[in-house]
Amino acid sequence: MSERSLTLYTRAGCPLCVDMAEQVRAQPGMDCLIEIDVDQDQVLKARFGWDVPLLFDGNSEICRHEFDAVAFAAWRARA
Numbered sequence: 719m720s721e722r723s724l725t726l727y728t729r730a731g732c733p734l735c736v737d738m739a740e741q742v743r744a745q746p747g748m749d750c751l752i753e754i755d756v757d758q759d760q761v762l763k764a765r766f767g768w769d770v771p772l773l774f775d776g777n778s779e780i781c782r783h784e785f786d787a788v789a790f791a792a793w794r795a796r797a
Contacts, residue, residue, distance in 0.1 A: 722750065722775060722776075722797060723750035723751070723752055724742065724748075724750065724751050724752070724773055724774065724775055724780070725751075725752045725753075725754060725773070725774045725775075726738060726739055726742065726751055726752070726753045726754070726771055726772070726773050726774075727754050727756050727762065727766055727770050727771060727772040727773075727774070728753050728754065728755055728756070728770055728771050729755060729756055729757055729768075729770050729771075730755055730757065732770060732771065734770070734771055734783060734784060735770055735771040737784070737785065738771040738773060738781065738784065738785045739751065739753060739771075741785035742773065742785065742790075745790065756770060769782070769783075770783075771783065771784075773785075773790075775793060775797070778793075780793045
């Protein structure tokens, strides 16, 4: 199965963001992770505020605040 790229909305200095990025990258075959710092984009900063990390596939949210192995597995089953 080919992987689609995922987007991880983050913030500098966020330990939860670092943890989620590490856990996503540790998943087999998961090497397409795009990290976006919400503080670098005023629209994203207004949209998400302090509500990071957020893992998305396109417009679909997969995980919020921490890596959710069950939600990630469900996403993979649909992908």
